[in-house]
Amino acid sequence: xxxxxxxxxxxxxxxxxxxxLNCTYSNSAFQYFMWYRQYSRKGPxxxxxTYSSGNxxxxxxxxxxxxxxxxxxxFIRDSQPSDSATYxxxxxxxxxxxxxTGTSLTVIP
Amino acid sequence: ExxxxxxxxxxxxxxxxKKSLKCEQHLGHNAMxxxxxxxKKPLELMFVYSLEERVENNSVPxxxxxxxxxxxxxxxxxxxxxxxxxxLYLCASSVQRWEVTQYFGPGTRLLVL
Numbered sequence: 081x082x083x084x085x086x087x088x089x090x091x092x093x094x095x096x097x098x099x100x101l102n103c104t105y106s107n108s109a110f111q112y113f114m115w116y117r118q119y120s121r122k123g124p125x126x127x128x129x130t131y132s133s134g135n136x137x138x139x140x141x142x143x144x145x146x147x148x149x150x151x152x153x154x155f156i157r158d159s160q161p162s163d164s165a166t167y168x169x170x171x172x173x174x175x176x177x178x179x180x181t182g183t184s185l186t187v188i189p
Numbered sequence: 190e191x192x193x194x195x196x197x198x199x200x201x202x203x204x205x206x207k208k209s210l211k212c213e214q215h216l217g218h219n220a221m222x223x224x225x226x227x228x229k230k231p232l233e234l235m236f237v238y239s240l241e242e243r244v245e246n247n248s249v250p251x252x253x254x255x256x257x258x259x260x261x262x263x264x265x266x267x268x269x270x271x272x273x274x275x276x277l278y279l280c281a282s283s284v285q286r287w288e289v290t291q292y293f294g295p296g297t298r299l300l301v302l
Contacts, residue, residue: 123293179232
């Protein structure tokens with residue numbers, strides 16, 4: 081079983097839509113849950129992270145962690161063409177980082 | 190230069206070649222990382238350096254040899270690679286090791302023929 085599972089997409093939505101990106105994981109020891117955005121030909125860029133369970137909001141982005149279900153989500157409100165990128169979830173625990181495969185998102189003007 | 194830079198951005202090499210990837214961070218961080226990103230696979234952590242000392246080596250084949258001469262520079266020496274080693278190699282840094290907030294470079298796209 082993979083440590084982290086992420087639907088690779090691709091996901092295509094119209095501008096202004098609400099986007100939901102999700103990951104599941106198997107290791108209950110994970111404490112930090114991160115979301116990275118990676119534009120084409122660039123390295124990943126940390127969008128936001130959450131410690132343990134709960135929600136965190138930053139502008140149009142909201143991260144949710146449900147440790148009981150081992151499920152994390154990233155919501156993007158009022159999506160913009162500039163949000164078109166690959167989104168990677170990641171988790172850390174025990175001095176190790178585990179990443180999802182990434183979900184490719186295209187926001188159509 | 191700001192952030193994390195990597196050179197070269199693209200590299201094509203034969204299986205018998207020897208080449209090196211270079212990473213430089215201008216952030217004053219103490220930890221640096223090498224990652225491998227292959228198509229349709231998760232980002233894989235290869236090596237972690239903290240204050241120039243290697244603290245993690247995730248069962249990476251010996252044909253990959255890292256070097257960290259100081260806290261700002263990180264190299265990945267490559268020799269006798271295989272075609273399956275073709276990937277994007279990313280360097281990252283953070284203030285201390287294992288910190289959640291890592292800053293990535295743009296990567297070196299490697300093709301092994």
